[in-house]
Amino acid sequence: MSAEKKRVVVAMSGGVDSSVTAALLKEQGYDVIGMTMQVWDYSSFTAENGETFGSCCSLDDVYDARRVAERLEIPFYVINFEKDFQRHVIDNFCNEYFAGRTPNPCVLCNQVLKFELLMHKALELEADYLATGHYAQILQRDGQPALYKGLDDAKDQSYFLFTLTPQQMAKTLFPLGGMTKDEVREHALRFKLQVADKAESQDICFVPDGNYVRFIEEERGDGQKDGEIVHHSGQVLGRHKGIYRYTVGQRKGLGLSWREPLYVIGIDAEHCRVIVGEKNLLSRSSFELHRCLWNIPCPSEPLNVECRIRYRQQPVAARVSPLPEEGARIEFELPQKGITPGQAAVFYLGERVIGGGWIA
């Protein structure tokens, strides 16, 4: 290894994005090492008809990542993070549902698994950088690294990365941040990567069939946290079999008859109550956040930003007012649907991510 050759560890999932990331960095002359995090024993996860699920990081994809690494002639390691994943992601996922919130495991996985634990592994291998296939950009602003949206609006993943600290950003590369998905596919073809035509993964990786209720019951047992379904007026309308089965905005599966369609508008974990109401009650114009992080000095005055309250939602105009103890209050110009406790709210100034927090 020549002295000036920078070493980079690429988090490889076997999918097209991280494979192209590794290929591009190799082409650019980096000393590239591939790593795959094994986070979940997918072999135990089989549908009732015996079909096994594929998703973003199943074991099958470990083999794909290994094949790509062989093609690129780079060292490749599988790191077993199953215990860490269980502790930091799965347990949190279940706890959040039991607390009446709707968790976002992808943000946590990035924060803890990729940019703490995997970053640490990379540094232990004398790597200068950790690279991932995320569609987001790190640009220098005022001598500090700053997080920006990916160039491809349809693919932008900056929402999942708002917890990145400047120290982490300084050691992170997102080679795809300035590309469109089509360009990435072209690179995949150019590099003759066999993963080029793979389907995109959409669901939560450890709940590949989307049936998160069954997942939680397999983890924690069923029949917990049952209680009343209550109309927002106070009238008890029925019973439910566990608050974890419900998400704010949900309409299906309530089993209620009422003169108007009813939606879940809140979950009262303390009393194990699911609170329902008419559609107009889903929209709110303000809410609070906790555990906020700022990528700019925490503002002393209310600040006009654009705010995204879920992935794949266009940021909307909002005013953020910092509150004590890392809190914040968000006020939208227009009422918004789907303000879901447990999801992240991320603030943008133009293309730049300036902070975010968790919906209380």
Add this chain to the structure above:
Amino acid sequence: MNPVYLDHNATTPVHPQVLEALLPYYTQHFGNPSSIHWAGRATDGALEKAREQVAALINATPAEIVFTSCGSEGINFALKGSAQILQDKGRHLITTAVEHPAVLETCRALETDGWQVSYLPVDAEGQLDLDLLENTITEQTVMISVMWANNETGTLFPIAEIGEIARRHQLRFHSDMVQAVGRMPLDVQQAGLDLAAISGHKFGAPKGVGALYIRSGTRLEPLIHGGHQERNRRAGTSNVAGIVGLGVACELAGSVLSADVGRIRSLRDRLEDGLFSRLDNLNLNGPTERDLRLPNTLNLSFDRISGESLLLNLDLKGIAASSGSACSSGSLESSHVLSAMGVDPDRAQSSIRFSLGADNSIDEIDFVLQELPVIVERLRKIRPVAG
């Protein structure tokens, strides 16, 4: 520096003389040994010669050797094949907590079939308590299975003494001797063994060939049914080239054993002494007494660092070692052997196994002695994350 291979307990390169001997059996002598014609006869003779060579290494007779595809097959054959024969006498089997997964998982399969299995504990050096073993025997007990040498720590078990106990209680006795072959003299008769599994690729034969010693008169239900090969004990067309290779590897192991093993032992000792003199907070996993360990094996814990990170750093320098047993996905899990020895989880996570072979040189060991302490000191300086 060329790459340094210190993972011979995982697998070994095929010995040049083995390769030379087996290659003609892929092309020139291609016949099916079960065929009656000239082509079959040519290979049938080779098969029987190999059987003699294997038998000679372990003091068995050729008829007591059945060729298999690998160590795991031999172990499955020995345990499941015995279970079917013995189940009417009793359904209790005694083994150890530190066996290779081939034994442990086969035992678990038997448990789901209604067998009772006792997994004997080991002490801090990985050794068995033979009184406990004897006290574990019940009227239901029909078989004992104890490995000859542990793959992770190199701990040698007192097979002959266990054989004595088995004989006294009229129990069937199997040993997984995969790690012992080629690394020490072996005598299945003196050891009182009824069954013993061998794997070729651990001592210079190719992968995909092994053997099971079945003491004359020991009834065993076949694992693989089909044709009449191997005296009706193991169906399937014989892997002639592999078997020829296994035979030659056994012959070489018998003839060069003492000289080679002495050299490997001195290299291992050089590595062990060198590391202990260069590094603090180093712990040996396995018997302190070197004679109670395989001559080629060294298992160490480097306090305060992850064995995995050390392993990857060594790999990037071209040094191949191992942490516990390699699992099929290539990822790392903590060792059941070390936890059975009561090694605390942190120390187990910081462990690395070096296993040497005849191809290693003093220069290679000195290269490791030069590189490894630097990596360890560097890793110890990196602040750990709150995993």
